[in-house]
Amino acid sequence: MSDLKHDVIAERWAVLIKERMESGMTVREWCHDRNIKESRYYYWLRILRRKAVENTGQPPQASPFVEISADICQEQLPAPAAAVIRKGNITIEVTESASAGFIQKVMEALADAW
DSSP states (O other): OOHHHHHHHHHHHHHHHHHHHHHTOOHHHHHHHHTOOHHHHHHHHHHHHHHHHHHHTSOOOOOOOOOOOHHHHSOOOOOOOSEEEEETTEEEEEOTTSOHHHHHHHHHHHHHHO
16 A cells, blocks of 8 residues: 555544544444444554654653552452441441441431432
8 A cells, every 4th residue: 555545544544533532432332333343443543553652753661660569469358347238229338447427427318218
């Protein structure tokens, strides 16, 4: 494909990709509605992203690596529920650390809902 033809097609895809992003639709929905293969959409998205990086004049940079301590990596498990309130398909679990004010607000909201 000639460079000119490629550039014209790339400009058209840039418009289409912008349109898809502004539509609020998923790629799958948008492509299906327009009878466009998702693989074609992602191909041109990749091409245009590479072109944008090349135009910056700077080499692509890797994401920065941040070291964190092992204690932060430990999964924080939620405290076990001290009380469970169920009504229909609603379940509310309250831990012992919940403040009285918070529990009061929850109870008031429940009273209004039921």
